[in-house]
């Protein structure tokens with residue numbers, strides 16, 4: 001059996017745990033490792049990180065938590081989807097495997113399940129795709145994908161040899177940022193490419209939206225839960241909220257199991273409309 005098998009359909013868990021802002025401050029490390037451990041014990045099976053986050057600090061927090069969780073039997077390695085990202089300036093023929101090796105070391109793993117180009121830089125896309133494919137062929141990466149790619153970037157990728165092997169596009173998508181629903185999300189859905197929705201609760205802002213909170217309360221939900229339930233109900237969309245607080249971790253996991261009735265969906269569509277024309281992809 002090869003180290004990777006791209007003939008298998010690639011499916012992601014319904015929700016993931018973000019780790020941006022983790023690993024930046026040594027005094028918070030213990031709480032962050034504990035939060036990731038708790039998330040894994042609760043049932044999160046996708047964790048999202050990047051070499052950029054805390055310049056390796058978030059990967060190292062994740063590595064410590066994963067080692068503890070695997071040792072304790074909270075989770076099996078084959079159930080986990082570990083996602084990391086390469087900086088655009090590292091995404092060259094030689095730089096990509098070097099960055100991946102550094103990430104693997106910090107994560108304490110032999111494979112990154114999904115390795116993304118964090119955003120487009122000046123390295124030719126074909127060079128990056130070749131480097132990612134090599135990593136996949138060597139089994140160091142399970143699948144590869146992209147982040148912050150708009151429709152024109154995706155079209156360019158699809159025209160490259162092997163470009164259609166891209167397994168995900170991670171973009172800013174939330175109730176507060178509806179742009180991708182205009183054309184990027186339909187483009188991805190038509191090709192069966194998951195959209196990983198980053199900043200799905202608008203970095204906490206949507207949780208403070210009073211009218212949304214009032215509507216959510218009628219359903220027995222918080223505003224953040226309603227925002228996540230709405231995302232997870234869309235085909236191919238996987239929200240990856242970041243949370244450290246235990247209550248947030250629990251709330252967010254429970255939210256994606258909640259179906260939404262037609263009246264709630266209609267209210268959200270009216271209050272947070274899809275832009276009538278294509279807008280540039282928002283990037284945080």
Ligand SMILES: NC(=O)c1ccc[n+]([C@@H]2O[C@H](COP(=O)([O-])OP(=O)(O)OC[C@H]3O[C@@H](n4cnc5c(N)ncnc54)[C@H](OP(=O)(O)O)[C@@H]3O)[C@@H](O)[C@H]2O)c1
Nearest residue numbers: 018019020198199200201202203204207241242244245248
């Ligand atoms: N590819 C990219 O370019 C890119 C860009 C941005 C983000 N990302 C990824 O996406 C992940 C999520 O995005 P994000 O961290 O920017 O923002 P986010 O997940 O929308 O928001 C995180 C903030 O919301 C708070 N929060 C979490 N759950 C909550 C709840 N149920 N109620 C109220 N507040 C809640 C968190 O607080 P506590 O932590 O205190 O619990 C934290 O302050 C990142 O961590 C990262 O992995 C990727």
